[in-house]
Structure formats: structure tokens, C-alpha cells
Amino acid sequence: MEFGLQLNERPMEAPREAHGHNHWNPYVDTGGTSLAIAGEDFVLVASDTRQSDGYNINTRYDSKAFELSNKTVLALSICSADGKRLYEILEQRAQLYFHKHDKPIGTEALAQLLSNTLYSRRMFPYYVFPILAGVKADGKGVAYSYDALGNMKDVTHIAYGSAAALVQPFLDSQVGFANQRNADPNRQLTRDQAMRIAIDAFTGSTERDIYTGDWLEIFVVDATGVHKEVRELKHD
Amino acid sequence: MTSIGTGYDLSVSTYSPDGRVFQVEYAQKAVDNSGTAIGLRVKDGVVLAVEKIKHSRLLVPNSNKRIMTADKNIGIATAGWMSDTRHLVKRARDEAHSYNSVYKSSIPAKIIAERMGMYVQAYTLYSAVRPFGVSTILASIDKDGPQLYMIEPSGQYVGYRGCAAGKGKQVAKTEIEKLNLEELTVREAVKEAARIIYAAHDDAKDKLFELELSWVCEESNRLHAHVPQSVLDEAIEYAERALDDDDDEMEEDDE
Amino acid sequence: MDPITFELPHTLKAPKAAPSLGPTSRTMQPMITGTSVVAFKYKDGIMMAADCLGSYGSLARFRNENRFMQVGATTLLGASGDMSDFQFMKHKLEDLLTSEYDMDDGQSLGTKSVYKYVSNIMYGRRNKFDPLWNAYVVGGIDNGEAFLGYANLFGTTYQSDCIATGFGAHLAIPILRRRVEGRADEISEEEAVRILDDCMRVLLYRDCRAFNKQRRAKVTAQGVEISEPYALETDWSIADRVVGYGA
Numbered sequence: 001m002e003f004g005l006q007l008n009e010r011p012m013e014a015p016r017e018a019h020g021h022n023h024w025n026p027y028v029d030t031g032g033t034s035l036a037i038a039g040e041d042f043v044l045v046a047s048d049t050r051q052s053d054g055y056n057i058n059t060r061y062d063s064k065a066f067e068l069s070n071k072t073v074l075a076l077s078i079c080s081a082d083g084k085r086l087y088e089i090l091e092q093r094a095q096l097y098f099h100k101h102d103k104p105i106g107t108e109a110l111a112q113l114l115s116n117t118l119y120s121r122r123m124f125p126y127y128v129f130p131i132l133a134g135v136k137a138d139g140k141g142v143a144y145s146y147d148a149l150g151n152m153k154d155v156t157h158i159a160y161g162s163a164a165a166l167v168q169p170f171l172d173s174q175v176g177f178a179n180q181r182n183a184d185p186n187r188q189l190t191r192d193q194a195m196r197i198a199i200d201a202f203t204g205s206t207e208r209d210i211y212t213g214d215w216l217e218i219f220v221v222d223a224t225g226v227h228k229e230v231r232e233l234k235h236d
Numbered sequence: 237m238t239s240i241g242t243g244y245d246l247s248v249s250t251y252s253p254d255g256r257v258f259q260v261e262y263a264q265k266a267v268d269n270s271g272t273a274i275g276l277r278v279k280d281g282v283v284l285a286v287e288k289i290k291h292s293r294l295l296v297p298n299s300n301k302r303i304m305t306a307d308k309n310i311g312i313a314t315a316g317w318m319s320d321t322r323h324l325v326k327r328a329r330d331e332a333h334s335y336n337s338v339y340k341s342s343i344p345a346k347i348i349a350e351r352m353g354m355y356v357q358a359y360t361l362y363s364a365v366r367p368f369g370v371s372t373i374l375a376s377i378d379k380d381g382p383q384l385y386m387i388e389p390s391g392q393y394v395g396y397r398g399c400a401a402g403k404g405k406q407v408a409k410t411e412i413e414k415l416n417l418e419e420l421t422v423r424e425a426v427k428e429a430a431r432i433i434y435a436a437h438d439d440a441k442d443k444l445f446e447l448e449l450s451w452v453c454e455e456s457n458r459l460h461a462h463v464p465q466s467v468l469d470e471a472i473e474y475a476e477r478a479l480d481d482d483d484d485e486m487e488e489d490d491e
Numbered sequence: 492m493d494p495i496t497f498e499l500p501h502t503l504k505a506p507k508a509a510p511s512l513g514p515t516s517r518t519m520q521p522m523i524t525g526t527s528v529v530a531f532k533y534k535d536g537i538m539m540a541a542d543c544l545g546s547y548g549s550l551a552r553f554r555n556e557n558r559f560m561q562v563g564a565t566t567l568l569g570a571s572g573d574m575s576d577f578q579f580m581k582h583k584l585e586d587l588l589t590s591e592y593d594m595d596d597g598q599s600l601g602t603k604s605v606y607k608y609v610s611n612i613m614y615g616r617r618n619k620f621d622p623l624w625n626a627y628v629v630g631g632i633d634n635g636e637a638f639l640g641y642a643n644l645f646g647t648t649y650q651s652d653c654i655a656t657g658f659g660a661h662l663a664i665p666i667l668r669r670r671v672e673g674r675a676d677e678i679s680e681e682e683a684v685r686i687l688d689d690c691m692r693v694l695l696y697r698d699c700r701a702f703n704k705q706r707r708a709k710v711t712a713q714g715v716e717i718s719e720p721y722a723l724e725t726d727w728s729i730a731d732r733v734v735g736y737g738a
Contacts, residue, residue: 024519026617028645051649056660058641059651081614081646124618305593329593333586340582459592 027079027127028053031211032064033161034075035201036133036143037175037194042222043133043141044191045073046198048206048233049215051080060214060235068094069104070225072134074114077161078148079127086126089117107134111144111152119150129160134221141221163205163212170201191220199231206233249363259367260360263389266369270315271445272404272436273302274412275373276429277384277397281422281453282375284313285429287404287437290444303450303462307332307342309376311450311460315402316370316389324372327355345376345383349393357391371401375460377452404436411435422453426463430471431478447472521573521624523547525558526700527659528569529690530628531671532637532652533678536711537630539569540687542695543720544702551702559708561715563588565631566602567708568609571656572625572644580623583612602631602710606640606648614646626656631710637675655690658698663690680709692723 031052037044047065051058065075066087074090076083093113097105105113111132118126125148133143145158157175159167174197177183189197198218206213216231244250245258252258271287286302302321303313306328314321331351335343352372359367372387386401387393397417400408411432420428426449433447449463449471463471523545530539545553553574560568560581568584570577587608591600606629616622622644630639640650652675653667670686671678678686687707695701703725708717730736 024620024622026620026622026645028647030647051647053647053660056664058647059649061651062649081617081648084648085614085646301595305595308589308592329590333589336586336589337582462595 028081029078029127029162030058030080031162032077032080033159033163033167033202033205033209033212034065034077034131035157035159035167035171035198036075036131036145036155037157037171037189037198038133038141038143038155039191039194040188041135041139041141042191042194042220043073043135043143044194044198045075045131045133045143045219045221046202047075047077047217048202048212049217050211050213052211055210057214063217065217065219066091067219067226067228068110068132069107069134071104071221072107072110072132073219073221073226074110075131075133075160076128077164078129082126083128083130086114086117086128086130090114093117107132107136107142110134111142111154114144115146115150115152117150118146118148122149125149131158131160133219135223139223159201161212163209166205166208167201170204171197195220202233247363248360248365248367257360260390263367263369267316267371267389267401268403268405270317270402271302271442272400272402272408272433273313273315273371273373274400274408274429274432274436275313275375275384275386275396275398276412276415276417276420276425277375277382278417278420278422278425280382281377281425281451281455282311282382282384283422283425283429284311284373284375284448284450285433286313286315286448287402287433288446288448289442290446293444297446301448303448305460306348306374307336307376308459309342309378309452310345310348311375311452313373313375313448313450314370315373315405316368320368320370321372324352324356324368324370328352328372328374342378344378344380345374345385346395348376349374349385349387349395352387353391353393355391356387356389360389360391373399373401375450375452377458382452400432400436403438404433407436408432422451422455423467426451426467427471427474430468430475434472434475434479435482447475521576523552523574524624524700525556525571525574525577526698526702527655527657527663527694528558528571528626528628529655529659529663529667529687529694530569530630530639531654531667531683531686532639532675533671533680533683534676535680535709536632536637537567537639537709538683538687539567539628539630539708540691540705541569541571542691542702542705544700544704545574546700549699554702554704555720557706557717559706559717560584561717562605562629562631563591563600564714565633565710566600566605567630567710567715567717568605569628569630569656569708570625571627573623576623576625580609580612580625580627584608602629602633602638605629605631606638606642610640610642610646610648613642613644613648617644617646628654628656631715632712635712637710658694658701659690662693662697666690666693683709688723692725695723695725 034047049061051062068074094105114132130146136142143155145155146152157171172178202216213233216233218229220227244252248259271289273286276283284303288302304325306312312325332343356368359365367389374385376383384396386399398412452460528541541558543556545556558570562568562584609627624644626643641654642648653671655663703722704720706718
């Protein structure tokens with residue numbers, strides 16, 4: 001009679017815990033809205049300053065639009081951490097350009113640089129939707145809009161961020177004169193008009209979007225430089 | 237020069253027939269050309285002093301420090317080449333940092349002295365390198381109290397109560413030997429150190445010099461720091477008075 | 492006859508899928524944790540509070556943790572989240588302080604520099620998918636001006652007159668918004684302490700990971716002061732009228 005001991009499976013090293021859900025998501029949406037309106041000889045950029053985390057307001061004043069030179073402004077939205085780092089990189093590169101070439105970097109060069117910088121992180125993108133706006137070498141106002149991967153397009157008006165879906169159609173109508181039968185498609189906005197549209201866009205967004213509000217930073221860029229203005233939005 | 241290498245002095249990787257490594261001895265010569273540096277270990281701390289010879293009146297006062305800090309509680313004063321010194325101080329900082337990142341406590345003096353000794357010694361072994369032209373005086377307070385070590389270009393490191401390197405080391409050592417280091421306080425030692433540097437200074441050869449003084453003691457919160465200006469001024473006054481007294485005595489002897 | 496066979500306990504069985512062949516895995520959960528840090532600006536500078544508990548899940552494991560660190564002469568760091576990551580950060584800051592001291596250039600680290608350093612480490616680790624599981628509050632006086640900033644495991648940073656981490660963001664911030672926001676420079680030290688204790692009391696009542704032994708810390712022109720642990724006065728007499736409490 002056979003009376004052997006047989007192990008079904010041989011003992012192995014101590015079992016390790018198997019992680020099924022081993023992924024941590026590094027992306028956060030801290031909210032906020034930015035827009036740009038390009039005019040004939042100026043461009044206007046506006047961003048609110050609220051930073052949120054879910055239903056919490058982290059702070060009422062956290063800038064996400066920055067001067068990169070005396071003729072260019074960069075406005076970010078979505079992930080504040082990535083936005084700040086992207087701004088630092090561009091700021092450093094602009095500085096470097098200035099020291100190497102003995103002149104400030106132009107808006108078009110910065111626009112391409114921004115696209116390249118975003119694309120360099122194709123496999124781990126910056127979670128931002130940047131707007132770069134300024135005056136070109138010929139003095140004309142221009143705004144570039146990007147997706148997070150670096151796809152770039154120059155536009156006459158653009159809105160990004162938590163209230164983009166509210167602001168973009170408004171700009172399409174009021175800046176682009178979309179679906180306005182009697183509008184002159186070549187009509188150019190004045191600064192005053194652009195300013196009023198931007199302010200209305202944000203006061204409206206503040207009412208309907210909980211992630212937009214507190215303060216509004218408006219930059220008007222023209223041949224004479226960058227002019228910044230801060231206005232109050234509702235704090236609720 | 238006392239000894240001619242006769243071909244055995246070109247490389248540290250070759251001994252001379254009578255068992256010497258000339259390059260190391262030449263490195264020692266480089267040290268002997270430098271302004272004097274001394275260290276005094278007394279009962280409540282350690283004092284470092286350096287005779288910083290200035291090659292120009294145009295130098296900003298207190299610039300080009302010759303006493304440096306390797307860790308918060310470790311000071312380094314050197315005699316020899318400053319470029320080599322800076323390299324060694326960086327090495328000492330790295331050693332202190334690496335010890336701290338492993339043990340989360342500051343590196344004991346005997347350990348950093350040993351590691352620096354080993355490092356310097358490695359530069360006496362290979363033909364591709366040259367020994368450091370530096371004698372490193374290392375001062376600290378660790379858990380065993382005040383500590384003083386000196387590392388020679390050969391890599392030899394020894395713990396001292398008082399030590400000296402550089403041009404005036406003979407004079408300085410004679411003076412240090414007269415001190416009662418066990419009984420001295422740092423406050424007194426600072427003055428004595430200043431006096432010794434002034435005594436070791438050769439006014440005929442090097443007109444301009446600056447005294448650098450630092451300490452590690454309770455008064456500096458066990459940190460290595462340059463002494464406060466008031467303490468420095470007091471020490472210099474004491475040193476100058478002592479020199480004058482000496483001169484007076486010598487004049488009396490002449491009569 | 493068939494041989495006798497038996498099953499090995501599951502702990503000794505070979506893993507079905509060898510984990511070593513999978514993607515790099517890292518510990519993605521905190522172990523010993525600290526709960527909220529509450530901080531705000533007042534007339535003389537910065538006030539901060541945090542309790543002394545290091546929780547192991549729901550177990551009150553370490554009851555004498557210090558969640559503050561003084562960084563240089565005028566900066567205070569408060570930590571919530573994983574305590575080993577906090578110790579790592581403390582070590583990094585000590586290193587930084589040492590190398591600054593060794594420079595011997597008469598300069599010292601300002602609060603904003605410390606904040607930027609902490610923020611950069613947090614953002615850098617998030618980019619490596621290996622975050623430090625913390626939310627930090629950095630407070631201090633930089634060039635005569637009060638500074639208060641926040642940084643967390645996502646690299647998110649912001650500055651504000653009132654900051655609270657964890658549950659504090661839900662329970663303390665509404666109190667601070669009412670009593671501090673807009674009037675920080677009118678608040679005396681006595682009032683600041685009252686406000687802080689009121690916030691900490693609410694957290695103590697409602698946050699299961701809070702503990703009635705805490706430290707208060709402040710930064711003023713005179714420097715940093717971290718208090719010894721103290722307890723808050725509490726009143727549980729109304730507790731039985733709270734829905735869900737007891738029977």
C-alpha cells in the first residue's frame with residue numbers, strides 16, 4: 001500500500017499582496033476660466049482668480065494669467081500646478097532668449113515654443129488648456145489657443161476652463177457675430193467693447209459656474225505694453 | 237631643496253629607493269608656503285585661527301574666507317592651496333551629508349577625520365593624480381565633546397589638543413605648547429589664538445594680512461561660526477598689545 | 492490506493508499571476524497619518540494648530556506626535572497626512588538648512604523660499620507618480636510681511652489668509668471665513684487663540700481622527716513659537732441629543 005505524502009503545489013516565497021487598483025491619478029481640476037479677445041491692434045486676456053478643489057474654495061486669489069513679456073500674456077486653466085510650472089518654464093525660456101538675442105522674445109516665437117513645450121510631454125501631458133495672446137511684430141493683436149498636447153491655432157476669440165461652455169458661445173455671438181444676419185463680418189471691436197464683453201462673460205459665468213468667481217484679472221496688450229486691471233466678481 | 241628626487245619625484249606611484257614618495261613631500265612644501273593656520277582644543281570648545289595673507293590692498297575686507305563650515309558644527313581651517321581646500325571642504329560637506337542621511341545624526345569628528353584622511357590618502361596612490369597641497373584642520377563639538385583633528389597631504393590624520401600648519405607653524409607650535417589647554421576657556425583661547433597668529437606673522441615677508449577667527453562652543457550654540465566682531469576686535473587688541481610688550485622686552489635686553 | 496493529498500493554505504500558494512512581471516508598484520496609501528492643520532493670519536503674524544495624534548487607520552496609534560517643524564528663524568511648517576513622508580520632508584529641509592548655513596554668506600532662508608522648496612518637492616514627486624502623501628501649510632514672516640501657503644500631494648499650491656487641511660477644509664474654513672477673512676490685521680493674539688481653539692473644538696467633536704491633545708504654533712516678528720501640548724475644554728452634555736449618537 002502506498003502511503004506517500006504529495007503536495008499539490010510546491011510552497012513558494014511568501015505571497016505578495018496583489019494590487020488590482022494600483023493606480024493613482026495625478027491630475028486634478030482646480031477650476032477657473034480664461035478668455036482672450038483679439039482686436040485689430042490689441043488683444044484682451046481675462047482670467048478669474050478662484051482656485052477650487054471639489055466643493056471647496058482653496059483661495060479667492062490665485063492668478064492664472066501671467067505677463068511673459070511686454071507684449072505677451074499667457075492664460076492657463078484646469079490644473080493650477082501644471083499651469084504654474086508651464087508658466088515658469090516659459091518665463092525662464094523667455095529670459096534666456098532675451099539674454100541670448102539681446103531683445104525680448106516675440107509673441108509668435110513664444111507661441112511655437114509653448115506648443116513644443118506642451119508636446120514634449122506628450123506621454124504625460126500638462127493638464128492645461130493655454131491661451132497665449134499678444135501683439136505680433138506688425139503690431140496686430142493675436143490670440144493662440146492650444147489643447148493640452150500642443151495643438152495650436154490662432155483665433156479671434158477663445159474661452160477655456162470650467163465656464164468655457166458658457167463663455168465660448170457668448171463670444172461666438174458677440175465677438176464672432178455668429179448667426180447674426182445683419183452683422184458686418186469685418187467689423188472690428190474696440191477696446192471698450194472687448195472689455196465690456198469680457199466683464200459680462202465673467203459676471204455671467206460667476207452666476208452659473210461654481211468654479212468661477214472672486215476676482216477678475218484683465219490684461220490689455222497693445223503696442224505700448226501690457227495694461228493690467230483687477231475687478232471684483234461675486235465671492236459666493 | 238634638501239633632497240633631489242633623481243627621477244623618483246615625478247609620480248606618487250613610485251617610491252624612491254630609500255622608501256619615500258617625493259610628491260607627497262612636495263605637497264607638504266606647498267602647505268609650508270601658506271599663511272599660518274592653527275587650532276586650539278580647550279575645555280569648552282575649539283578655536284580656529286588663520287593668518288590670511290592678502291596679496292593686494294584692493295581686496296574687500298573679510299572676503300575670500302579661509303575658514304569654512306563643513307557641517308553646522310564642523311569648521312575647517314586650512315593651510316595650503318585654496319583651490320584644493322575648496323575641493324576638500326566640498327568633500328567634507330558631502331561626507332557629513334551622507335552620514336546624516338544614513339544615521340540622521342551629525343557625523344562624529346573621528347569619522348569625518350577618518351573619511352577625509354582616506355580620501356586625501358587615495359591621492360597619494362595613483363600616477364594620474366597629484367596629492368592635495370593642503371593641511372586640513374578640522375574642529376567640532378560632537379557627543380564626546382570638543383574635537384580637533386589635522387589631516388596632512390599624506391592622508392595621515394591625528395587628533396590634537398592644539399595644532400598648527402603653514403609658514404609660522406614652528407613659532408605657533410612653540411607658543412601653543414606653553415598654553416594650558418585643558419584649563420583654558422574658548423573666550424581665553426580666542427585671544428591666545430590671535431596672539432599666536434600675530435606672533436607667527438612675519439612682517440618683513442608679508443605686509444598685509446587679516447586674522448580670521450572661528451569657534452565651536454556653547455556660546456555659538458554648538459555651531460561652527462566666525463567669532464562676533466566684538467570678540468575679534470578684543471582678540472586683535474590683545475594680540476597687538478602682546479606684540480608690543482615683546483618688542484619692549486627685547487629693547488630692554490639690548491640695553 | 493491514492494496517495495493522501497491536501498491543499499496548502501492560500502498564504503503559501505504561488506501567486507496566480509506573478510506580481511514581479513507587472514508594472515512597477517508603489518505604496519499608494521498612507522500608513523500613520525495626521526489629521527487637519529488649521530492656520531490663519533492675524534495682527535502679529537501667523538497662527539497654526541494641529542493635534543498630536545498619529546493614526547494607524549482608525550487606531551489611535553501614536554498619541555504624542557509633533558506635526559510642526561520650525562524651518563530657519565521665521566518659518567513654520569505644519570503637516571497632515573502620512574507621517575513618514577513628513578519625516579522625509581523634515582530631513583530634506585534640515586539638509587537644506589545645513590547647506591545654507593555652510594555657505595556662510597550672511598543670508599538666511601526666507602519663508603517664501605521654504606514654501607517654494609516644499610512645493611517643488613511635492614510637484615516633483617507627483618510627476619514621478621510617487622507622491623508624498625501630505626498636505627503642508629507653510630507660514631511665516633518674509634521681509635516683514637506675513638505669508639501663508641499650502642501644498643499637497645498633487646502639487647497643488649495656493650496662498651490665502653486662512654488655510655485648513657483635511658477635515659479642517661470643511662469644518663474650520665467656514666468659521667475662519669466668517670471670523671478672519673478680510674480682517675486678519677485686526678485680530679489680536681487673544682482673539683486668534685480663541686478662534687483657533689473654536690475651530691479645533693469643532694474638529695474634535697466631528698473628526699474621528701482628531702484628538703484632544705494639540706499644539707498651537709505662531710510666527711511673529713519675534714520668531715517661531717511652538718506650544719507644549721494642551722487639551723481643549725469640551726462639553727459632551729448635549730451629545731445624546733445628536734441624531735445617531737448612542738442609543
